[in-house]
Amino acid sequence: MSTLMVLVIVIAIAAAGYFIGRQRAVSKEGGNVKPHSLPHYHGWWVFLASALPAILFIAVWAAGTGVYLERSAIAELPTRTADTVIASQSLELGMVSGIARGLDRLSDAERANLPQTFAELQPLLASKGVALATEGQDYMIPIAAEWNRNTAWASSIGGIVAIVLALAGAAFGLSGVHVRARARNNVERVILGALVAASAIAILTTIGIILSMLFQTITFFQSVSPSAFFFGTVWDPRFAAAGSGGSQGQFGLIPLLAGTLYIAFVAMLFAVPVGLFAAIYMAEYASRSVRSVVKPLLEVLAGIPTIVYGFFALVTVGPFLRDLSAALSGGYAFIQAQSVLTAGIVMGVMLIPFVSSLSDDIITAVPRSLRDGSLGLGSTKSETIRRVVLPAALPGIVGALLLTASRAIGETMIVVLAAGVAANLNINPFEAMTTITVKIVNQLTGDLEFNSPQTLVAFALGLTLFFITLAMNIFALYIVRKYREQYE
Amino acid sequence: MTDIALNPAAPASARPARRDIGLKRRYAAERRFKLYGITAIAIGLFFLVALMYSVFSNGYTAFWQTEVNLAINLDPKIIDPDNKRATDPNVLLTANYPILARNALAEKLGVATTNKPAMRELGKLFSEGVRGQLRDLVVANPSLIGTTQNVWVLTGADIDSAFKGQIDLTVDQARRKVSDQQVEWMNRLKSEGAMSQRFNTGLFTYGASSRPETSGLGVALIGSLYMMLIVLCLSLPIGVAASIYLEEYAKKSRLTDIIEVNINNLAAVPSIVFGLLGLAVFINFFHMPRSASLVGGMVLTLMTLPTIIIATRAALRAVPPSIRAAALGVGASKTQMVFHHVLPLAAPGILTGTIIGLAHALGETAPLLLIGMVAFVANSPVTPLDPSTALPVQIYMWANEAERAFVERTSGAIIVLLIFLAVMNITAIILRRRFERRW
Numbered sequence: 001m002s003t004l005m006v007l008v009i010v011i012a013i014a015a016a017g018y019f020i021g022r023q024r025a026v027s028k029e030g031g032n033v034k035p036h037s038l039p040h041y042h043g044w045w046v047f048l049a050s051a052l053p054a055i056l057f058i059a060v061w062a063a064g065t066g067v068y069l070e071r072s073a074i075a076e077l078p079t080r081t082a083d084t085v086i087a088s089q090s091l092e093l094g095m096v097s098g099i100a101r102g103l104d105r106l107s108d109a110e111r112a113n114l115p116q117t118f119a120e121l122q123p124l125l126a127s128k129g130v131a132l133a134t135e136g137q138d139y140m141i142p143i144a145a146e147w148n149r150n151t152a153w154a155s156s157i158g159g160i161v162a163i164v165l166a167l168a169g170a171a172f173g174l175s176g177v178h179v180r181a182r183a184r185n186n187v188e189r190v191i192l193g194a195l196v197a198a199s200a201i202a203i204l205t206t207i208g209i210i211l212s213m214l215f216q217t218i219t220f221f222q223s224v225s226p227s228a229f230f231f232g233t234v235w236d237p238r239f240a241a242a243g244s245g246g247s248q249g250q251f252g253l254i255p256l257l258a259g260t261l262y263i264a265f266v267a268m269l270f271a272v273p274v275g276l277f278a279a280i281y282m283a284e285y286a287s288r289s290v291r292s293v294v295k296p297l298l299e300v301l302a303g304i305p306t307i308v309y310g311f312f313a314l315v316t317v318g319p320f321l322r323d324l325s326a327a328l329s330g331g332y333a334f335i336q337a338q339s340v341l342t343a344g345i346v347m348g349v350m351l352i353p354f355v356s357s358l359s360d361d362i363i364t365a366v367p368r369s370l371r372d373g374s375l376g377l378g379s380t381k382s383e384t385i386r387r388v389v390l391p392a393a394l395p396g397i398v399g400a401l402l403l404t405a406s407r408a409i410g411e412t413m414i415v416v417l418a419a420g421v422a423a424n425l426n427i428n429p430f431e432a433m434t435t436i437t438v439k440i441v442n443q444l445t446g447d448l449e450f451n452s453p454q455t456l457v458a459f460a461l462g463l464t465l466f467f468i469t470l471a472m473n474i475f476a477l478y479i480v481r482k483y484r485e486q487y488e
Numbered sequence: 489m490t491d492i493a494l495n496p497a498a499p500a501s502a503r504p505a506r507r508d509i510g511l512k513r514r515y516a517a518e519r520r521f522k523l524y525g526i527t528a529i530a531i532g533l534f535f536l537v538a539l540m541y542s543v544f545s546n547g548y549t550a551f552w553q554t555e556v557n558l559a560i561n562l563d564p565k566i567i568d569p570d571n572k573r574a575t576d577p578n579v580l581l582t583a584n585y586p587i588l589a590r591n592a593l594a595e596k597l598g599v600a601t602t603n604k605p606a607m608r609e610l611g612k613l614f615s616e617g618v619r620g621q622l623r624d625l626v627v628a629n630p631s632l633i634g635t636t637q638n639v640w641v642l643t644g645a646d647i648d649s650a651f652k653g654q655i656d657l658t659v660d661q662a663r664r665k666v667s668d669q670q671v672e673w674m675n676r677l678k679s680e681g682a683m684s685q686r687f688n689t690g691l692f693t694y695g696a697s698s699r700p701e702t703s704g705l706g707v708a709l710i711g712s713l714y715m716m717l718i719v720l721c722l723s724l725p726i727g728v729a730a731s732i733y734l735e736e737y738a739k740k741s742r743l744t745d746i747i748e749v750n751i752n753n754l755a756a757v758p759s760i761v762f763g764l765l766g767l768a769v770f771i772n773f774f775h776m777p778r779s780a781s782l783v784g785g786m787v788l789t790l791m792t793l794p795t796i797i798i799a800t801r802a803a804l805r806a807v808p809p810s811i812r813a814a815a816l817g818v819g820a821s822k823t824q825m826v827f828h829h830v831l832p833l834a835a836p837g838i839l840t841g842t843i844i845g846l847a848h849a850l851g852e853t854a855p856l857l858l859i860g861m862v863a864f865v866a867n868s869p870v871t872p873l874d875p876s877t878a879l880p881v882q883i884y885m886w887a888n889e890a891e892r893a894f895v896e897r898t899s900g901a902i903i904v905l906l907i908f909l910a911v912m913n914i915t916a917i918i919l920r921r922r923f924e925r926r927w
Contacts, residue, residue, distance in 0.1 A: 184821060188822075191823055192733075192737065192823075195730070195732055195733035198725075198729035199729070199730035200747075201726055201730065201793070202747055202750050202793065202797070203746070203747060203750055205754060205765070205793070206754060209762075212764070212768035212769050212773075213761075213765075215768075273528065274532060275528070275532075276528075277524045277528035278525065278528040278532055280525055281525025282525075282529070285525060294529055297536060298532050298536075301535070304539070304906070305850075305851025305852070305880055305905065306851075306853065307851070307853045307883050307884055308539070308851075308902050310887070311543075311883065311898060311902060312539050312542055312543070314887060315542070315887075315895060316538070316539075316542040349535040352531075356532070380517070381518060381521075382517060382518045383517075386521075406756060406758075409758070410757070410759070410760065411758070412758070412759065412853070412854035413854055413884070417887060437758070437854070440760055440764070441857050444764075444767065444857075444858045445858070445860075445862050459764060462761055462764040465760070465761065466757065466758075466761050469756065469758055470753060473756040474749075477749070477752055
C-alpha cells in the first residue's frame, strides 16, 4: 500500500465524515434549544478529527521507520575492516539503497529467482533503467531485498493504523455532534493552531540557517583552525602538493573579506551621492508630474534581476572601461575587464533605487513645520535642505545606507560575473579581486564531496557573511525604528 | 505721514543700503544644488537606458534564426546501406543523416561531391542539429525513406552570425570564422530565397546544448514554471496565515516581537545564504534530489516568504477597524470576522504583494546555483523531481560561454526574462489601481 493511496483513503474517510456530520447536525436542529454552531462547523470538526491525527501519524511513521530501517540495514553490513573495498559506510549504504530501488522495479517473477551475484544483477537492473555503481558487492543483494521487504511491511502496517485512526477520529467526531456542542470553537482552535504554526516557520528558517551552517562550520574547523581561517591572508583551497609542508590548502578569509568590502565601498561611493541627490530632488524640487514618471523609472532598476546586471557588466561595462583605459594610456589597458571598478560601478547602479527610495521616504517624513520655519527665516530651499531637513533625516538615512551596504556585501551574481575569481590582496581598483559570495559559489558548484574542507569552507564563509549582514541589518532596523518613533 | 511720502524725490542713496547677505552667491548655490539633483537622476536614467539598450541591441536578433531550405533526398543507400531496418531499430537511430543534408546542399550549389575540401566547407554551412531533425522525421514516418523532402535546416552558428551581419567580412578570411567561399554560397542561397531568417521557435523549446543554434530555454522555462507554482502554492498560504496571526491574533509579547524582528531580518538576509540552507537541509539532510525544481521552489519559498508577509500585513493593517467592530458587533466570532470580512477586503493588496514576491523569486539566481541547478539538462523535466534549470540560471550558464552566438542567446534569454517580469509587475500595478480602496 503506497503512502499516497493511504492519504487518499484517509481524505476520503474525512470527507465522508464532513457530510455525515453536517447531515447529523441538521437533523438534530429544530427543537426548542438554539444550536450552538452552524451545521458545517460540525462537518468540519468531524473532518479535522478524522484527517488530522491520521495524517500526522503517516508523516511521523514514514520518517521514523525510514530512519529505523536504515539503521538496521547498516547493522547488517559486514564489519568494516582494513581491506573493505568501499571507501566509506555512507557510500556502501548508498549502493544498498540503489539496489533496493532497483529491485522495486522488478516484476514478482523476476524477484522470485533473484540473481545471487552483483555481476548478474547489474545488467538486469540496467535494463529497468536503474544504473548501479560498478563496485557493488554480492552481500548487498540480500540486505537490499530485506530492506525492501521491511519497508513494504512497515508501510502496510502504517497504512492500516492510519486508516483505523481516521475511522476512529471520524467516529469520535460524529459521536460529539449534538445541538449544544461547541463545534465552531473547536474548529477555530485548530485554525489558530495552523496560523501559529505558519508564523513559526519564520523562526524555524532562521534557526535552520544558523544550525545548518554552524554544524558544517564546526566540522570545517576540526580540520582547519579558526585562526588560520579568520586571519589567514592566503586563499588557496587546493590540496598542496605532497611534501611541500602541510597537506591542507590555505583558507584565509582576509583577501575575500577585503575584496567584499572594497567592492561594496566602491559601489556605495557611486550609489550614495547619486541616490541621495535623486531622492532630495524628487522629494523637494520635482513637480508632481515629473515625480510620477521618474520615480517608477528609477524603481525599474530595482526590479531588474542581478544576473542581468552581471551580464551588463560582463559584456558592456567591463570591455568599455578596458578600451577606455587603453585609449587613455595609448595602448596599455590599465583597467582590467573584470575589476573592482567594474563590479563596483554596476553594483552601484543596482543600489541607486534602494538608496533613493529609502531616503525619499525618510525625507518626506520630516515634518512640514521644520521646513516652513527655516524658509520663513529667509533661507533658500537648498539651505533648508542642507541645514534643516538632512540633519533631521540623518539617523534614518544612515539606517537606509546600512541596509544598502548589507545588500552590497551579500550581492552575488554581479560579482560572480564582473569581479573575477582571483583572491588578490591589493588596493588597485583597476584589478580583479574576489568576494566571499563568489567563493561560496565556486566551492559549491560542480562535483561535491561533502566532507572535504574545500566544500565545508563555503559554509564557514556563509556563516561569516550571515553574521556580518545580520549585525548591519539589526543596527539599521534599530536606527530606523527609533527614528520613526520621533515624529509619529 | 512718513518722510518718504513728504519727500518723494529723495535720492536713492539716502535709503539705507540693503545689507549684503550674499544673495547672488546663495542663489548660485541653490541652482547648483538643484543641478546636482537633476544630474543624479540623469545618471540613474542613463544607466537604465544603457542597460536596456545593451540587452536589446544584442538580443533582439536571437528571436530569428537563419535557416536554409533543402530538398533532401532520404536515400535508403545512405540511411540503411545493409537494408536491415526492418529487424534492427538502431539503424534508423544511428544513420549518417548529415551526409544527406550535405549532398542536398552540394547539388543545390553545384559542387561535385568528389571535391573533398569544398564538401568539408559545405558541411559547416548547416548545423549538426540536422542529425536529430532528420532522425525524428524518419523515425516518426519510415515510409519517407526514398522520397525527397523539402526541409528547413538550421545553419551553423557562425553562418547565422554572418547572415545577420554580426561578423565583420572585411577582415582577412583567415582571421574570421567564415571563409569567403562560405560567404559566397551564403549570398547565392540568399538571392535564390533558399536561405532566410525564420522565427526562432527553438529558443523556446530546445534544452541545453553545446552548439548555440540548437540550445534553448525549453528546460529552463519548464523548471521556472514549476518553481513559480511551488512558490505560489507554499508561500501564499503560509505567508497569509502567518500575517493573519501576527496582525489579528497575536498579543504583543516577547515572542511576537522576536518573530517580527526575525521576519524583517530574513527579508534582508543575502539570497545566497538561503542557497546554503537548501543545500545543507533539503539536499544533505533530507536527501532530496539535486537540481530538482522542487528543492529550488522550496528554497525560493523561504526567500519570498518575508516579502509576502510584510506586504500582507500592510494590506491587513489598511482595513479600517470599523469593519472589524461591525462584524464582531453583529455576532461574528473573531475567526469569522477575519476570514469573512477582513481577508476579502485585504485580498487585492495581498495579491499585489504576492505577484511582486514571485517576480523577485523568478529573477533570483544565486541560491539556485548552490542546489545544483547549474546542470547540463538536455531533456525536458516531466515532474518537479527531475533535474532542470531555471531561466536566470540558464542566462548565467550562457553568459559564461565565449562564442558570439551565445552572447546573442543570452541577451535574448534576458529579454524573455524581462518580459515575464514586466508582465508580472504591470499586472500587480493594474490590480492595485483597479481594486485599491481608500477608506
